Amino acid sequence: MTSPIPVTVLGATGLVGQRFVRRLAGHPWFSIAHLVASERSAGLRYAEACTWRAGGPPHAGWGETRLEAIDEPRQATPVVFSALESELARDVEPAFARQGSLVFSNASAWRMEKDIPLLVPEVNPRAIELLDRQKSLRDWSGGIVTNPNCVTAILSLPLAALHRARGLAAVRVSTFQALSGAGARGLFALDALDNVIPHILGEASKISAEMSKILAFEDEKDGPVISASCHRVPVGNGHGMDVSLAFRGATPTVDEASRLLATFRGDDVLGGLPTSPSPPLRVHGLPDRPQHVLDLSDTDMTVHVGNLEPCPVMGLKLYALGHNLERGAAGGSLLNAELARAMGYIRS
Missing domain, CATH: 3.40.50.720 (NAD(P)-binding Rossmann-like Domain)
Structure with a gap:
C-alpha cells in the first residue's frame, strides 16, 4: 500500500x-x-x-x-x-x-x-x-x-457545459454571495443584518478576467464577454447567481439546456478522484430551486442549477448555487x- x-x-x-x-x-x-x-x-x-x-x-x-x-x-x-x-x-x-x-x-x-x-x-x-x-x-x-475566485469556480461549470455545446457570446451575472466569502472577520454583524450590500471590492473584475482565461483555454478561442455585479447577502455559506446568456448561434431551448447541463461530465480521469462529485452539475426542475437550506450540503462540491427560462433580452437565463468554501475554495x-x-x- x-x-x-x-x-x-x-x-x-x-x-x-x-x-x-x-x-x-x-x-x-x-x-x-x-x-x-x-x-x-x-x-x-x-x-x-x-x-x-x-x-x-x-x-x-x-x-x-x-x-x-x-x-x-x-x-x-x-x-x-x-x-x-x-x-x-x-x-x-x-x-x-x-x-x-x-x-x-x-x-x-x-x-x-x-x-x-x-x-x-x-x-x-x-x-x-x-x-x-x-x-x-x-x-x-x-x-x-x-x-479561481469562489464565484468563478462555481459558475464555470454550467457555463462550460453550455459553451462547449453552443458557444457563449455574452454572460450577464448578478451574484448573491454569502457572508463567509468575506472571511471570519470580513463584515460586522450590524452591516450584514437585514441588509444586502450591492458591491464587493474587486470581485466583478476578477469574475470577468478569470472566467475568460478559463473558458478561452478550454476551447482555444476567445471566451464570452462577461458583465458581473456582486452583492453580499445575509446567509452563512453558499453563493447564488442569477445568470443571463447570449449564444453565438441558436439559443438552446430550456429542455435542451437542461439536458446539456445534466449530462455534463469532465475528463474520464475525474472519475477516480476522491473529491470529484458525480454528477458535477445537478439540475433542479422546480421553479423555486435550488435553495441554500434545501439543496446545499455542508461539504457540497456539486453545483446546483435551476430556474431555467427563456430570456427576452439575452436568450436564456438560469440560477446557479454552489458552496463558496468547498467548490469555491x-x-x-x-x-x-x-x-x-x-x-x-x-x-x-
Whole structure:
C-alpha cells in the first residue's frame, strides 16, 4: 500500500484553512504534516488558536497539534495547500515552489500569470500542463497551481457545459454571495443584518478576467464577454447567481439546456478522484430551486442549477448555487491536487 503524501496547510486557522484540514483528515492520498499560521498563533495548539467553524468533529481531530510559523525549507512537503491572503501569498508561495513544493493556492496573487494554471478540473484539465512551461521559465523545482475566485469556480461549470455545446457570446451575472466569502472577520454583524450590500471590492473584475482565461483555454478561442455585479447577502455559506446568456448561434431551448447541463461530465480521469462529485452539475426542475437550506450540503462540491427560462433580452437565463468554501475554495483546490497526482505531476 502506498504511503500518504505529506502536505502543509498555510493559513490553517482561517475559514478556508479549516476546510482544508477537515477534508484532509482521513484523505486516502494526502496526510497533514504541518499546520501553519501567523507568528501570533505559532506555538499554540490548533484548538487554542482557532474557533472551529468548518463543521464535523472539532478541529477534525487536529486540535492538539502545535501551529507553526512559516518556515519554507522545513515545511516544503511535496504538496502545499495555501489559504493565505494574496499580499502574503505573492512572496510565500514562490518560496515554497523554489523549495520543490507544488503549491495549490486559493489566493488571487498568481491567477492571471500566463504560465500559472487557473484550474477547474471539469472545465480545463489541460491547464495543468502549464506547469511544464512554468518550471522552465521560472527555474522552480516545484510550482504553483491556482483555483479561481469562489464565484468563478462555481459558475464555470454550467457555463462550460453550455459553451462547449453552443458557444457563449455574452454572460450577464448578478451574484448573491454569502457572508463567509468575506472571511471570519470580513463584515460586522450590524452591516450584514437585514441588509444586502450591492458591491464587493474587486470581485466583478476578477469574475470577468478569470472566467475568460478559463473558458478561452478550454476551447482555444476567445471566451464570452462577461458583465458581473456582486452583492453580499445575509446567509452563512453558499453563493447564488442569477445568470443571463447570449449564444453565438441558436439559443438552446430550456429542455435542451437542461439536458446539456445534466449530462455534463469532465475528463474520464475525474472519475477516480476522491473529491470529484458525480454528477458535477445537478439540475433542479422546480421553479423555486435550488435553495441554500434545501439543496446545499455542508461539504457540497456539486453545483446546483435551476430556474431555467427563456430570456427576452439575452436568450436564456438560469440560477446557479454552489458552496463558496468547498467548490469555491478548499474542495476545489484539493480536487486540483488530486488531478495533478493523477496526471503524474505529484509523485507518491
